[in-house]
Structures are given as C-alpha cells and as structure tokens.
Amino acid sequence: MRSALLRCLMAVVLSWAAIGTSAYASKADAKVVSDFLDAWQTHDVDKIMSFVSEDCHYENFPSLSGDNPVITGRDNMRTFLAPFFAKEPLIVPFKFHTEVKLVVVGDGAVASERVDYFEIGSGKFALPVAGFFKVKDGKIVYWKDYFDGPTIEPITTLMTALAKK
Amino acid sequence: MPDKRQQNLAVAKRYVELYNIDPERFVRECYHADYKVGVMGLGWYDGIDKFVEVEKAVWNAAPTRRMKIVSMHATDDVVVVEAAVTDSSKGADWELPFCAVLEIRGDKIAVDRTYADFKTWPGLDTVL
Numbered sequence: 685m686r687s688a689l690l691r692c693l694m695a696v697v698l699s700w701a702a703i704g705t706s707a708y709a710s711k712a713d714a715k716v717v718s719d720f721l722d723a724w725q726t727h728d729v730d731k732i733m734s735f736v737s738e739d740c741h742y743e744n745f746p747s748l749s750g751d752n753p754v755i756t757g758r759d760n761m762r763t764f765l766a767p768f769f770a771k772e773p774l775i776v777p778f779k780f781h782t783e784v785k786l787v788v789v790g791d792g793a794v795a796s797e798r799v800d801y802f803e804i805g806s807g808k809f810a811l812p813v814a815g816f817f818k819v820k821d822g823k824i825v826y827w828k829d830y831f832d833g834p835t836i837e838p839i840t841t842l843m844t845a846l847a848k849k
Numbered sequence: 850m851p852d853k854r855q856q857n858l859a860v861a862k863r864y865v866e867l868y869n870i871d872p873e874r875f876v877r878e879c880y881h882a883d884y885k886v887g888v889m890g891l892g893w894y895d896g897i898d899k900f901v902e903v904e905k906a907v908w909n910a911a912p913t914r915r916m917k918i919v920s921m922h923a924t925d926d927v928v929v930v931e932a933a934v935t936d937s938s939k940g941a942d943w944e945l946p947f948c949a950v951l952e953i954r955g956d957k958i959a960v961d962r963t964y965a966d967f968k969t970w971p972g973l974d975t976v977l
Binding site: 788790792795811812813814828830831833 | 889890
C-alpha cells in the first residue's frame with residue numbers, strides 16, 4: 685500500500701514539475717492530500733483531522749447524512765467521520781481501510797481515486813470513490829467525494845440492521 | 850502546458866460536446882474499439898456496438914439530459930472530469946454531480962471510470 689502510494693506521489697511530483705504553472709495545484713498540495721489519505725490507515729482521528737482547515741467544506745455524494753450532503757467545519761466533519769475509526773464503544777463493530785489508486789495534480793485542485801473497504805461481521809464490501817481536494821496554506825479547505833449510492837446501501841443497511849439488534 | 854495535456858483536454862472536451870448532441874458519434878469518435886468503461890461500483894463493460902446501443906437507449910429515454918463541465922484536470926495520460934448531468938425534464942435546478950477519470954491513448958479514450966450515484970442518472974434505469 686505504502687509503496688503504491690509512493691509511486692503515485694512520485695508520479696504527481698513529476699507531473700507537477702512538468703506543468704509549472706501557477707494555476708495548478710502544487711506538489712505540496714498533492715502531498716497534503718496523499719498524507720491525509722495515508723493517515724486514514726492509522727485510524728487516528730486527531731491525526732486525520734489535523735490535515736483539514738477549521739472551515740473545511742466537505743461534500744459527500746450521494747449524501748450519507750440526510751438530504752444535505754454538505755458538511756462545513758472541522759468539528760462537524762470529525763463528528764461525521766469519527767465512527768469510522770472508533771474503537772470502543774462501537775454499536776456495530778466494523779473494520780475500515782482505504783487504498784489510494786491515483787492522485788492527479790489538477791487545475792486548482794487535487795483529484796484522487798481510492799477504494800474504501802468495509803468489513804462488517806462476515807460481510808466484506810468495497811466502495812470505489814473519486815475525491816476532489818483544494819488545499820490552502822497546507823490544510824485541506826475543500827473535499828468532495830463521488831461514489832455510487834446503491835454500492836454503499838448494503839453497507840449502511842447491514843450496519844443499521846446490526847445496530848437494531 | 851505541454852501539448853500532450855492540451856491534446857488530452859481536447860479529447861475530454863469532445864467527450865462532453867458529443868455526449869450532448871449525438872450518442873453514436875459520442876461512442877465511436879471518443880472511445881477506442883478496445884475501450885473499457887467502469888460504472889464504478891456496478892461493473893465494467895466493453896464492446897463498441899453494445900456501448901452505442903446503451904447510449905442510444907439512454908438518449909431515447911432521457912432526450913433532455915445534458916452534461917456540463919465543472920472542472921477538468923489533465924496529465925499526460927489521464928483527464929479527470931468533474932461534471933454534472935442536467936435534465937430539464939426534471940426541473941431547471943436538477944443536476945447529478947459525477948466524476949469521470951478518462952485514460953487517454955492517442956486521440957481517444959481507452960479507459961473510462963465514472964463515479965456517480967447511478968440510480969438517478971437520467972435514462973440509465975432503462976439499460977441496467
């Protein structure tokens with residue numbers, strides 16, 4: 685995983701060096717995003733949230749949190765994301781890890797592809813996700829994820845069912 | 850910007866333009882014969898004629914669906930397109946945000962990985 689991430693990061697750095705225009709995100713921005721995604725492997729919410737700004741704008745398509753997919757602010761993001769990494773007490777025990785497939789330095793943003801893996805009881809699920817990030821002063825200020833709703837439905841359905849037991 | 854990236858951006862712009870006007874040209878002019886399309890989370894498909902059939906069915910089911918670009922990010926091999934599908938039949942404000950990661954070979958798309966909430970993609974329910 686780490687070697688794959690390093691290869692991605694190296695490709696990003698080389699790509700950025702070839703571009704060299706101020707309109708593009710910087711290699712430092714790409715490193716912030718890569719480090720942020722890498723931090724998810726630590727299951728350390730404090731470390732994960734240290735990469736995002738206080739006023740970070742987070743959009744999760746399709747919404748996992750009701751009609752409004754926009755979450756604003758680090759504290760609200762932490763409330764939303766913390767259950768993914770909580771150890772005890774957990775209403776529904778599950779394992780989670782993410783695998784980064786691609787990081788692209790783009791026009792004012794960093795784009796990425798990853799697969800989020802969930803293990804709930806005997807069920808194993810994979811959710812492919814595309815994410816867009818904007819970085820300012822070393823912190824992620826904007827994060828938008830795209831994924832398929834029906835793909836995540838079995839995950840949320842199973843977790844809800846187990847929580848009711 | 851290096852020429853390769855400009856060329857790749859041009860491929861992505863044509864992908865959007867043709868999606869909005871002609872499903873058959875969209876497939877035949879934008880994708881290699883050995884393309885692969887990933888409807889991420891649902892599966893993969895290939896085969897040009899099958900692709901044309903799918904896009905025509907989607908067009909017929911949702912003739913007012915259109916694609917609009919939010920942003921595009923090009924490298925020497927890949928263009929990441931952040932976009933939205935609109936459909937005036939669903940209302941002026943309705944739109945489905947999505948992301949397409951297009952691997953470009955020459956002047957066409959070799960691999961297309963699209964991320965979206967596909968259950969709401971206009972017309973797609975007629976073919977899935």
